[in-house]
Amino acid sequence: MSDGNTTENDEERVESDDQWHDSVADGGDAFAFRSMLGETTEDGDSSTSDQSTDGNAVDGMLPADSESAARLDPVEDGGLDGSADADPMAADEVESAALDATTAGDGTESDTASQTVDLSEPAYYLNRELSELAFQRRVLHEVLDDDNPLLERVKFLAIVTTNLDEFFRKRVGGLKQQIAAGITEETPDGRTPREQWVDSLEEARPLFERQAECYHEEIRPALAEEGIHIVDYDDLTTAERQHLREYFESSVLPTLTPLTFDPAHPFPFISNQSLSLAVLTRERPTAELTFSRVKIPRNQLRFVHLGDDTRYVLLEDIVRANLELLFPDVEIVDTALFRVTRNAEVRRNEEVAEDLIEMIEEVIEERRFATAVRLEIERDAPEAVREILTRELDLDEREVFELDGPLDYRDFAELTELDRPDLKLPSWSPQPHSRLKRADDGMTVFDVISNDDVLVHHPYHSFEGTVQRFLEAAANDPDVLAIKAAIYRTASDSQIIESLLEAARNGKQVAVMVELKARFDEENNLEWAKKLEEEGIHVAYGTIGYKTHTKTSLVVREEADGVRLYSHVGTGNYHSETAKHYEDLGLLTADRDVGQDLVKLFNYFTGHSMHRDYRKLLIAPGNMRDRFVELIRAEADRARNGEDARIIAKMNRLEDPDIVRELYEASMAGVDIDLIVRDICRLRPDLEGISETIDVYSIVGRFLEHSRIFYFRAGGEDRYYIGSADWMTRNLDNRVEAITPIDDPQLKARLETILETLLSDDQNRWVMRSDGSYERCNSDTDGSTTNVHETFMRAVRGDGRTDPR
Numbered sequence: 065m066s067d068g069n070t071t072e073n074d075e076e077r078v079e080s081d082d083q084w085h086d087s088v089a090d091g092g093d094a095f096a097f098r099s100m101l102g103e104t105t106e107d108g109d110s111s112t113s114d115q116s117t118d119g120n121a122v123d124g125m126l127p128a129d130s131e132s133a134a135r136l137d138p139v140e141d142g143g144l145d146g147s148a149d150a151d152p153m154a155a156d157e158v159e160s161a162a163l164d165a166t167t168a169g170d171g172t173e174s175d176t177a178s179q180t181v182d183l184s185e186p187a188y189y190l191n192r193e194l195s196e197l198a199f200q201r202r203v204l205h206e207v208l209d210d211d212n213p214l215l216e217r218v219k220f221l222a223i224v225t226t227n228l229d230e231f232f233r234k235r236v237g238g239l240k241q242q243i244a245a246g247i248t249e250e251t252p253d254g255r256t257p258r259e260q261w262v263d264s265l266e267e268a269r270p271l272f273e274r275q276a277e278c279y280h281e282e283i284r285p286a287l288a289e290e291g292i293h294i295v296d297y298d299d300l301t302t303a304e305r306q307h308l309r310e311y312f313e314s315s316v317l318p319t320l321t322p323l324t325f326d327p328a329h330p331f332p333f334i335s336n337q338s339l340s341l342a343v344l345t346r347e348r349p350t351a352e353l354t355f356s357r358v359k360i361p362r363n364q365l366r367f368v369h370l371g372d373d374t375r376y377v378l379l380e381d382i383v384r385a386n387l388e389l390l391f392p393d394v395e396i397v398d399t400a401l402f403r404v405t406r407n408a409e410v411r412r413n414e415e416v417a418e419d420l421i422e423m424i425e426e427v428i429e430e431r432r433f434a435t436a437v438r439l440e441i442e443r444d445a446p447e448a449v450r451e452i453l454t455r456e457l458d459l460d461e462r463e464v465f466e467l468d469g470p471l472d473y474r475d476f477a478e479l480t481e482l483d484r485p486d487l488k489l490p491s492w493s494p495q496p497h498s499r500l501k502r503a504d505d506g507m508t509v510f511d512v513i514s515n516d517d518v519l520v521h522h523p524y525h526s527f528e529g530t531v532q533r534f535l536e537a538a539a540n541d542p543d544v545l546a547i548k549a550a551i552y553r554t555a556s557d558s559q560i561i562e563s564l565l566e567a568a569r570n571g572k573q574v575a576v577m578v579e580l581k582a583r584f585d586e587e588n589n590l591e592w593a594k595k596l597e598e599e600g601i602h603v604a605y606g607t608i609g610y611k612t613h614t615k616t617s618l619v620v621r622e623e624a625d626g627v628r629l630y631s632h633v634g635t636g637n638y639h640s641e642t643a644k645h646y647e648d649l650g651l652l653t654a655d656r657d658v659g660q661d662l663v664k665l666f667n668y669f670t671g672h673s674m675h676r677d678y679r680k681l682l683i684a685p686g687n688m689r690d691r692f693v694e695l696i697r698a699e700a701d702r703a704r705n706g707e708d709a710r711i712i713a714k715m716n717r718l719e720d721p722d723i724v725r726e727l728y729e730a731s732m733a734g735v736d737i738d739l740i741v742r743d744i745c746r747l748r749p750d751l752e753g754i755s756e757t758i759d760v761y762s763i764v765g766r767f768l769e770h771s772r773i774f775y776f777r778a779g780g781e782d783r784y785y786i787g788s789a790d791w792m793t794r795n796l797d798n799r800v801e802a803i804t805p806i807d808d809p810q811l812k813a814r815l816e817t818i819l820e821t822l823l824s825d826d827q828n829r830w831v832m833r834s835d836g837s838y839e840r841c842n843s844d845t846d847g848s849t850t851n852v853h854e855t856f857m858r859a860v861r862g863d864g865r866t867d868p869r
Contacts, residue, residue: 197264203224204271206764222474228268232437236265237437239258307370312382316379316382325355325456334436338359342399343398343399347395404438404440404457439454440465501529517652528640531634535619538630548666593605610798615650635650636770658679683801696727697726710735711776715741720792732754737757761822763828
């Protein structure tokens with residue numbers, strides 16, 4: 065199963081950190097959906113007090129004529145497929161701002177204009193929340209697109225729900241906290257928290273409605289045509305109903321706990337994102353109605369199989385049809401399905417917490433009881449049920465979403481496990497890296513890396529055969545003295561962790577930085593940290609004031625000519641499962657400068673003083689922001705001097721207002737800029753006199769585009785960088801991040817190919833317009849097409865012949 069888009073939220077599961085999918089509470093394959101499109105999964109984390117919150121940016125490299133094979137066609141259907149305005153700012157406001165820019169000063173010199181135009185004006189910035197919802201429209205398009213295989217559409221049906229759940233838990237929840245705290249500070253686009261909250265709810269509503277409409281009118285009928293029937297309970301035969309009643313009585317009924325709300329019972333706690341059934345009963349015809357809540361159990365199969373064929377009944381329908389067994393001797397007057405979403409932004413003051421581990425455990429517990437931020441309820445629900453839920457959950461009417469059921473599509477991911485290859489994309493198995501395969505012929509992994517740097521590209525290259533193999537080899541190599549690793553997210557059955565445990569048992573010095581604040585992975589990481597400590601491994605639990613988001617590891621090895629350092633710097637987590645669905649890059653190198661920089665970084669993790677100067681690496685919060693600004697400004701200076709100036713940046717989100725401003729000034733100077741930004745983007749491209757040389761693209765497809773690549777022409781030096789950080793305020797200032805330069809000419813050529821292919825894609829690529837809306841890139845009339853994911857799958861099979869480093 066592959067993941068193409070979502071929370072990181074953080075890095076986002078996502079997440080992301082925003083990612084494609086965010087909740088791991090249900091375990092299993094749900095994890096792979098978690099932040100696929102959003103961090104997101106891996107990078108989905110955010111601060112409620114950060115008024116210029118999250119965004120991720122991406123750079124790609126494209127020759128001047130590389131778009132000749134594609135044309136841009138707007139997507140129809142009122143914009144719900146991605147062509148609607150992400151930020152409905154009046155067009156004349158944008159035009160007015162642009163006119164001011166072009167008429168400022170004498171209007172002839174770009175540097176003069178940049179000095180007279182006020183680039184802090186809100187008109188030049190898109191809203192972070194509305195940009196996120198525009199991204200979710202692009203994800204929803206994968207459901208609506210009947211060119212996709214049917215079960216691929218079903219997969220994205222589940223992803224949309226997971227992503228929007230994350231958005232409400234983190235972003236809408238954070239806005240509610242700001243409103244409650246009386247915060248009125250405006251974002252760079254000029255909105256207060258309340259205005260963002262109102263706009264977000266308004267923009268989200270048609271997304272839910274279009275998702276439900278697509279399921280009922282397209283997905284469900286198409287499944288039935290393929291012999292996969294989701295059957296209404298009323299359409300069952302008498303024998304089938306009796307069979308399901310027996311199943312309910314023996315297997316489901318014992319797990320149900322009706323919670324009644326009356327003068328003798330307080331309003332029941334409604335757990336986060338659980339599907340519930342509201343039941344109105346009365347003891348006699350003249351008695352008042354009584355409200356009860358029945359939770360549809362998550363530890364039961366949602367799709368209950370009928371017989372031997374692919375016919376299913378939803379569990380909530382079975383519960384509803386047999387309620388008299390749960391409520392005997394009373395009249396069941398009416399029922400309604402509903403679902404509550406709660407805020408994920410539960411905060412603690414780290415600096416006064418006596419024990420960071422204890423603090424994290426409290427956060428996990430309190431998240432269950434957080435403020436409600438959304439109520440989804442069946443469209444025909446009784447008014448009494450709607451009124452009780454709205455009142456008792458303290459919800460505004462705008463937070464109530466009346467929808468045609470089913471209300472929760474997360475479990476529809478189960479259908480993608482059916483043995484129906486005809487309804488799926490061709491399966492993909494990550495391949496061995498051609499150079500690392502040589503380690504099977506008498507060479508060690510360290511021999512290969514010491515000869516030349518190795519660039520790994522997931523999910524095209526196998527995680528197990530590259531990064532995991534690197535650490536496994538280190539754990540068992542008698543010449544390895546020490547291993548250090550930073551773990552942000554990892555699998556529940558992580559072989560990476562097992563390798564570190566094995567290394568300690570083999571007498572090596574092992575130090576691990578475990579980020580306990582990785583959103584929604586706190587509990588998993590806490591368990592691993594305890595196991596590591598039990599083996600005597602040095603464990604650091606994060607840093608005060610910063611979240612550690614870097615994806616790095618260091619191996620110290622004794623060799624004939626002295627101690628040598630081997631490093632891995634990646635764009636993605638040490639997670640074997642997400643590596644099958646997330647597109648990421650990693651550098652394996654014996655470069656001593658990179659290794660010495662990592663020594664400094666790991667000493668900060670286990671010590672308390674942070675270095676600000678590094679030989680090669682760009683480290684946040686040390687030198688990264690300043691270095692990126694220098695690189696952007698250098699291109700602007702070259703453009704002003706009439707030189708060829710070029711920037712390509714690929715990332716998840718572009719949010720930081722200062723970086724946006726630098727890009728505007730570079731564009732005004734004449735720098736050719738391509739931004740491949742999967743998710744949120746504050747920058748407005750193609751504003752006359754401001755950003756005419758900037759193009760912004762988003763790739764949404766089979767795999768989640770998660771890597772960060774930065775390219776600067778640099779007067780012909782062609783500087784490339786990869787690493788963990790997006791161009792977001794949180795990444796540049798509030799997290800520990802690592803970006804590495806790529807110096808090997810062959811690896812530079814490989815990155816150039818990656819960026820060129822991304823910018824030539826006409827199957828998964830969207831182009832942003834200046835109002836924040838997107839239109840899909842379609843193939844040219846000659847029939848030629850480029851699909852970035854298929855291109856790299858084909859290419860990696862030939863790696864043994866082409867040796868792409």
